[in-house]
Amino acid sequence: MKKFINQIENVLTESLSGFASAHRDLVTLQLDPTYLTRSQKAQNKVVIISGGGSGHEPLHAGYIGFGMLDAACPGQVFTSPTPDQMLAAAEAVHADKGVLFIVKNYAGDVMNFEMATEMLPFEHATVLTSDDCAVVNSTYTTGRRGVAGTVIVEKCVGSLAETGADLATCKALGDKVNARTSSIGVALTSCTVPAAGRATFDIAETELEMGVGIHGEPGRKREQMRKADAIVHDCVQAIVTDFQSKGLPTNQEALLLINGFGATPLMELYLIYHSAAKLLAGHGICVTRSLVGNYTTALDMAGASITLCLLDDEIKQHWDSPVHTPALRWGR
Amino acid sequence: MKKFINQIENVLTESLSGFASAHRDLVTLQLDPTYLTRSQKAQNKVVIISGGGSGHEPLHAGYIGFGMLDAACPGQVFTSPTPDQMLAAAEAVHADKGVLFIVKNYAGDVMNFEMATEMLPFEHATVLTSDDCAVVNSTYTTGRRGVAGTVIVEKCVGSLAETGADLATCKALGDKVNARTSSIGVALTSCTVPAAGRATFDIAETELEMGVGIHGEPGRKREQMRKADAIVHDCVQAIVTDFQSKGLPTNQEALLLINGFGATPLMELYLIYHSAAKLLAGHGICVTRSLVGNYTTALDMAGASITLCLLDDEIKQHWDSPVHTPALRWGR
Amino acid sequence: MKTNFILSASLAIHAAIVAHEADIESLDRAIGDGDHYINMKRGSEVAASLYNELLPLPADEVLNKIGMKLLSTIGGASGPLFASFFMSMAKVSKQNGSDSLLEIAAAFAAGVQAIMQRGKAQIGEKTMLDVLVPVSHQFTLLAAEGKSSTEIAHALKETANQGLESTRNLIATKGRAAGLGERAIGHLDAGAKSCQVMIHTVCDLVIKGANP
């Protein structure tokens, strides 16, 4: 393992300190318990708080700021944060209209946020994101994982909250965006968790992991490496099938997010975009919004995920509205 | 080599097509010869054109748009573009106030741009960027390489050009920013050029390349891998020494750019930022502007470069001014 | 249960987790995300570090403080689960006492019940519960039969082994391995492994003569 680190134990604190210092106009860091908030506390709005294991940067702290999150709680690498972080963050940012938590659907995240909300003295609600269509849903499982689609949920809900909308309305939009969003990921290499010091999985030069998560968990299937168009074809097929099984009409406008896992060059991400947009057009889906880059990473994993969000006027409006965060900024 | 590609020969065209389609509100792609321009042609200003080998994305095409470039000419991977591309781009965007080329100082880039300018029917000038302080300058060599500092030059000159400034003034600012900018890079792994199909250099788990360029050229020295603080210390020392040897006072405000080469997680880049800002403070340098992320990459190389630009009021103004490009956007 | 015993167990558990680094780590790497060992180490370390602070306190408070500390230290899936375990154990110990083996077994059962509630999981879902539930069941049974603490300790070690082994051929329906479908078959569950290690450690203390 070769990484730019000093002591394994200090990686998070040093990195978060650098982040907070580089973006001191936008975010403020608190340690012990660890959470980040906007530098300027918002007033009289539903506050949006997210969090999760570290290693997915810029998710979530990179999305703190006007039009998106009010606070974020980073856990250890790939490990959910703890309830005390969430309680302290909520205490720091709440602005009398309630707290909305945006939580990626993993047992650990769900349980820690749940324990926090049980102790929380404010009105609150939670949007659970579960956009990963690689995980087959069944009544027996904990359900699908939340992956890169979470960024779209955070952007739209964050935008709505800025308008003064109430907690129930914000939660409803989050749930709607989540329901209309589907993702699938492909890994070409594993990532290396700093504290582990070695790759989470081994994979040959001729293989890929299809349906991989964002934690270096093995995917649904180990498959043969093949041309980009063939890989993208299977991903797009999975997403379209997912929408069909939900009864969502696919002949409409969509937002296409091509997300790099951390070690995949932009050159390849745009090539994937090109391939995906063409295939989607064949399904009657017209890509009118896009985001291409590293938005929900898995440390240094080579690979990418494809996320599609079926737009309607409300989602479009909240995607397009101004946002000003370290990692996503437009309109101001 | 595992990459998201179809045919090696089509990588660039497919990737550029994806880029142009994802950012169709901002950029337009022409093929044969290949160049990209703003979707909306600017009027009555010095036009800024850059270009260079591909593989450094988002450099340069990602910086086309208001407040930065008018056009960019991408070459083959790590290979300078050809004069016909530059001539066609200039022909397409020139707006009666002359053409300013921003060229990274490499023999190939310099010669190709030179041959283009010899045939160019418009008033023109060239800013050669040479911020890489790893390459020892001497009267015998071609001089220092242009690396990530090029982004700062493009941003500032692009801002000035929007104000209607004339060609000589734009060139002068570019030269000044370049003179006040110093960079040095460290690679932990090699990159893999798609057409070559294998890593450009081999490097052990215990080694790093100090003073590496952005093309997978070996660096100045192969050194032992060590803690981030020790690596960053040597980089900061090289930059400060460079400024001192140029007679530039270092006790002033600066812009710190921590640039990832493509496979380095944001977590590590912010850790480097934290370490560098602390060390710079010890030299009396106060970091008041920053940029952390993948801005001048070397395909899938793991590693990072540190760039410092000594600010003055003029540079600050042009750094802060609004910019709206695919890869850099603020203020609108 | 005595404060002294709980704190000795906590030190021994920390040592045992560290001694089993390779096993625990590789299991979570195979079908999880590879952090379970790090999480267990962080948790057991912080629990052990409370030794001096907790020594003067009654057992139920000790259990509760350990639970609270784990809650704000471990994170992940195992953090809230183990925290719930200790906090529930504390509550029942306080209400009913935990002097007799039967009372300890009841407190343990309450802890396991809390894990089931928090994680909305049952036995057979390829989690730590596949060790904890049978161990708890057996514990209560043997305590009711009036078996000695040493006899119980020997038996529970064996039950823990079987529980761990039972996770091998299961498909996971809870936790991260749930994303893997059939690929999880053939691997032991990491959380089950660390529970087996901890149960062995505590039972060994008893077998060596410690008084619970």
Place this chain on the structure above:
Amino acid sequence: MKTNFILSASLAIHAAIVAHEADIESLDRAIGDGDHYINMKRGSEVAASLYNELLPLPADEVLNKIGMKLLSTIGGASGPLFASFFMSMAKVSKQNGSDSLLEIAAAFAAGVQAIMQRGKAQIGEKTMLDVLVPVSHQFTLLAAEGKSSTEIAHALKETANQGLESTRNLIATKGRAAGLGERAIGHLDAGAKSCQVMIHTVCDLVIKGANP
């Protein structure tokens, strides 16, 4: 020089470059950026593809068109250098003719001179010039002495070998390897290697009886 000869040489050069892929590639990978083989292949391929189009044209136009095409095809450092070579050779061939060996040598010298001007480089800087300059010098000398084309071809192959070998112990002061300082020592220059390959190829055509 005859159109026929130039075009045969162009086909042979393309084949020779491809045959030397491994050598050329590994040299630019060692102290450059690894693309020199790809650049040379792209350039020689496109030059070869012009065969039918150029066959009816006079030699100087053929040389010029090859130069122009290389300029818009190769890129990198070698693109403008080889383009300048051919375009200058074309110009001097047109002015002075290129029927005699002496005239061909003069055109070659003009081509090499153009490379020196475009790249602002001299011999001894660890570039293709370390092959081209001595070859040009030797060519002019032997042509002036009235040596036969076959004699000259044999001699130039040897000169090219020596020139290539001379780059081994140089520090580079031009091109990408200039960033490496002493680390470049011990490696041959990639551009020098491809020039040696091309000169050998053309000389072999002459030795086999082709009429330049």
